[in-house]
Amino acid sequence: MRTTILAATAAMALAVAPLQAEEETLKMATIAPSLSAAITMATFANIVNDHVEGTEIEVSGGGAATLHMVEVARGNLDLSMTSPVVYNLMSSGKAMYAKTPEAPELAKNLKLLMWYPYGAYHFTVRADSDIKTLDDLEGSTVFLGPTGGGAYNGAKGWIASTTGLVAGEDYEAIKANWQTGFQAFMDGKIDVYVTGCLDPCGQFIQITETVEIRFLAPESHEGEAVEKFLGKFRAREDIPAGLYDGQTNDGPVTSWGTHVGVGVRADLDEDTVYNITKAFWDNVGQVSSDAPWAKRLSVNEAALKLGMMELHPGAARYYREVGVID
Structure with missing residues (x-):
């Protein structure tokens, strides 16, 4: 009887095996x-x-x-x-x-x-911040993205090319992953939070449930350094006003996307x-x-x-x- 059960089990396994292989x-x-x-x-x-x-x-x-x-x-x-x-x-x-x-x-x-x-990169501060443009970042704490990642290098490059400010010298670029950087901004532990996204973004929907925010543009987004940064695969991209209930910008904010x-x-x-x-x-x-x-x-x-x-x-x-x- 035991031999019969084993033989039947083996036969079933062979019958099922081809179906499993297709997955x-x-x-x-x-x-x-x-x-x-x-x-x-x-x-x-x-x-x-x-x-x-x-x-x-x-x-x-x-x-x-x-x-x-x-x-x-x-x-x-x-x-x-x-x-x-x-x-x-x-x-x-x-x-x-x-x-x-x-x-x-x-x-x-x-x-x-x-x-x-x-999506456009959103350089974000609380509405009551003294930082009005990217050119005001000197001395601030900024989350650019995870260190060494493409977002970090892109955000750092946009700031440098438009304002001349250098991460680690003119402002502090904190070391954090995406979740920690977001939470640090939510908790008021950093001045600026940066992320790229296709609006409407869940992060800003969540943030503006409790605080008002302002997106930052540089004083100027023209010049040779900016064109070099943008190259062939990046482009200026405007973030419209009125996307979020707690967004205080009264007009479009020029940033960049890729x-x-x-x-x-x-x-x-x-x-x-x-x-x-x-x-x-x-x-x-x-x-x-x-x-x-x-x-x-x-x-x-x-x-x-x-x-x-x-x-x-x-x-x-x-x-x-x-x-x-x-």
């Missing part, structure tokens, strides 16, 4: 879950999980995209956030990758699934990447009414040639089908 779990890493760029990636995963049979994306939030990109290239992750500027730096082994000698070679293992707007993207392992199966790309763009309209930021997403921008990063063949197949690329 594919992809690992995605993104930045702090509360940030709009991370919400976009989580939305991507949710849509894929709902519409692509046999494929599931598991999302983990936290950490820096600059490190996640390395892990994707090493094969420890399947998808992560990327950006044109950061990918170019990785390919050349510069800035945050200067101490990672294998970075240029690893960059070859990363391909693009899509670009999407990161694109970020979803990067994938270069050796991820072409059909898999095609299927998840198609599923997202075919169904993202279903969330637009509930998520105003999703209206900023555009399939026409998704495959733009931004920097050195190349489209994954599976993604390229989809964008070719819909006429976005030749």
